Amino acid sequence: MSVSEQPAVAAPATGQPPAHPFPPGFVWGAATAAYQVEGAVSEDGRGPSIWDTFSRLPGRVRNGDTGDVAVDHYHRYPEDVRLMAELGLSAYRFSVAWPRIQPLGQGPTNQAGLDHYRRLVDTLLEAGIKPVLTLYHWDLPQALQDAGGWPSRDTALRFADYAAIVYAALGDRVRSWTTINEPSCAGLLGYSSGRHAPGVQDPPAALRAVHHLLLGHGLAIAAMRAAGTGGAGGADGPARTGADRNQFAISLDPAPIAPATTSPADLEAARRIDGLRNRIYLDPLLLGRYPADMLADTAELTDWSFVADGDLATINAPIDVLGINYYQPFRVRKLPGPLTNAGVSKRSLGLTDLSRPSTGSDREGSRDSSWPDQLPSEYPGCDDIEIMAPAAPVTAGGWGIDPVGLVELLTRIHRDYPAIPLMVTENGAAFDDRSGPDGRIADPDRIEYLAGHLRASHEAIALGVDLRGYFVWSLMDNFEWAEGYARRFGIVHVDFRTGRRSLKDSALWYRDVIARNGLD
Numbered sequence: 001m002s003v004s005e006q007p008a009v010a011a012p013a014t015g016q017p018p019a020h021p022f023p024p025g026f027v028w029g030a031a032t033a034a035y036q037v038e039g040a041v042s043e044d045g046r047g048p049s050i051w052d053t054f055s056r057l058p059g060r061v062r063n064g065d066t067g068d069v070a071v072d073h074y075h076r077y078p079e080d081v082r083l084m085a086e087l088g089l090s091a092y093r094f095s096v097a098w099p100r101i102q103p104l105g106q107g108p109t110n111q112a113g114l115d116h117y118r119r120l121v122d123t124l125l126e127a128g129i130k131p132v133l134t135l136y137h138w139d140l141p142q143a144l145q146d147a148g149g150w151p152s153r154d155t156a157l158r159f160a161d162y163a164a165i166v167y168a169a170l171g172d173r174v175r176s177w178t179t180i181n182e183p184s185c186a187g188l189l190g191y192s193s194g195r196h197a198p199g200v201q202d203p204p205a206a207l208r209a210v211h212h213l214l215l216g217h218g219l220a221i222a223a224m225r226a227a228g229t230g231g232a233g234g235a236d237g238p239a240r241t242g243a244d245r246n247q248f249a250i251s252l253d254p255a256p257i258a259p260a261t262t263s264p265a266d267l268e269a270a271r272r273i274d275g276l277r278n279r280i281y282l283d284p285l286l287l288g289r290y291p292a293d294m295l296a297d298t299a300e301l302t303d304w305s306f307v308a309d310g311d312l313a314t315i316n317a318p319i320d321v322l323g324i325n326y327y328q329p330f331r332v333r334k335l336p337g338p339l340t341n342a343g344v345s346k347r348s349l350g351l352t353d354l355s356r357p358s359t360g361s362d363r364e365g366s367r368d369s370s371w372p373d374q375l376p377s378e379y380p381g382c383d384d385i386e387i388m389a390p391a392a393p394v395t396a397g398g399w400g401i402d403p404v405g406l407v408e409l410l411t412r413i414h415r416d417y418p419a420i421p422l423m424v425t426e427n428g429a430a431f432d433d434r435s436g437p438d439g440r441i442a443d444p445d446r447i448e449y450l451a452g453h454l455r456a457s458h459e460a461i462a463l464g465v466d467l468r469g470y471f472v473w474s475l476m477d478n479f480e481w482a483e484g485y486a487r488r489f490g491i492v493h494v495d496f497r498t499g500r501r502s503l504k505d506s507a508l509w510y511r512d513v514i515a516r517n518g519l520d
């Protein structure tokens with residue numbers, strides 16, 4: 001159903017200037033990631049990724065869901081770009097699947113993979129939508145995991161090679177390059193709690209993985225900058241300067257961390273989690289050093305001798321924009337001792353709520369009793385710290401709804417780090433959307449969530465933060481990692497059986513926000 005066929009239910013365009021106007025040129029986007037939307041996992045020479053493997057392990061993904069088909073964006077991207085254009089998006093943030101470009105993670109380039117992304121990019125450009133390309137959104141080629149994965153330094157070197165290949169092919173037409181999405185999830189959920197692929201539970205290895213993800217970022221930036229801004233033209237290509245220069249970024253998912261009480265033990269717990277959630281990435285990227293307290297906190301797990309001379313300078317290479325993915329703040333408290341079962345309940349993490357049936361999925365049944373509830377902490381050495389369940393209001397996934405946390409986060413980063421332009425590269429919420437008898441999908445909770453966070457973004461700008469844009473997570477419902485298809489984050493509804501797309505009310509509302517460059 002196109003925009004024109006749907007009732008205009010969103011924010012009435014009053015003709016008045018919006019109460020919360022955004023700066024001219026503010027980027028209005030929506031985001032997806034390759035494994036979550038593409039499907040076509042065996043087509044055109046794509047190799048297997050760690051998510052193909054992980055999603056087949058019993059009990060790791062809710063309902064045994066996989067990204068095999070996902071929402072078939074690989075084939076349906078022309079239709080999806082048309083929807084983006086109808087909404088008036090200025091930018092689309094997507095990721096390239098490394099296993100499509102190098103099926104084994106190294107060695108020969110698979111031209112068919114590059115051709116796919118060139119077609120996607122050209123379709124976006126023809127529609128007047130700026131492509132914002134992420135090189136790594138968690139789908140590591142399985143062959144590289146078999147060779148050691150991110151805990152192995154070699155993976156960082158391979159990532160830089162891969163970045164150079166994609167950059168040579170698309171650097172002449174893509175201006176915004178993001179190396180890695182959320183090294184925290186790739187590193188700590190992948191190798192400490194094991195909640196995400198590859199499902200390893202080895203806290204010291206997780207810290208090595210974090211370092212090598214950051215190193216891979218720095219090496220990739222160096223490789224792309226060395227190639228020149230002309231893409232295929234390389235250093236000899238047409239020189240571009242100033243506003244026409246390509247921009248480089250990384251996207252993190254930092255969060256405000258508050259102690260449950262003012263007791264010294266809880267304050268200490270908050271400091272430790274802040275170290276491992278936020279400063280472990282922000283400090284090396286923007287200050288060129290790891291936080292001393294975080295190194296001391298983790299000294300029993302590792303001596304950090306895998307940080308080689310020069311690594312921190314590589315990681316600290318200048319970037320043009322820092323991407324911020326924000327969902328919720330966390331409250332933490334010190335426990336008397338490590339949780340038994342080495343576990344923190346996922347329910348208490350606010351990551352899921354197994355007491356609710358997973359009604360969001362049309363693909364499978366409801367509750368999956370084999371799906372794991374207890375996992376070790378994602379924060380290495382922090383099994384004695386509870387990440388507390390958020391207070392109401394919460395999303396369908398049990399994540400806290402707290403727009404003030406976004407103001408706090410953006411102003412903190414602006415204050416604590418050298419001036420770096422910021423971009424909200426993900427923000428959004430899962431709710432159990434239902435179509436009405438007329439086919440309309442009313443999602444007032446999502447509109448309220450997005451409006452609250454956009455007003456928070458507006459406030460941060462008023463407080464002096466150099467915020468350049470905002471991307472809704474997600475353009476459309478998709479495969480939500482360990483939650484499978486049970487969590488719908490899209491502003492576009494997807495019928496997972498047929499692939500049919502329909503605009504939710506939130507999409508129509510966002511269209512009006514974009515048209516007005518602001519909201520009331």
Ligand code: FCB
Nearest residue numbers: 033181182253473480481
């Ligand atoms: C972020 C991920 C994104 C999506 C949202 C809900 O951590 O980057 O892929 O799953 O969470």
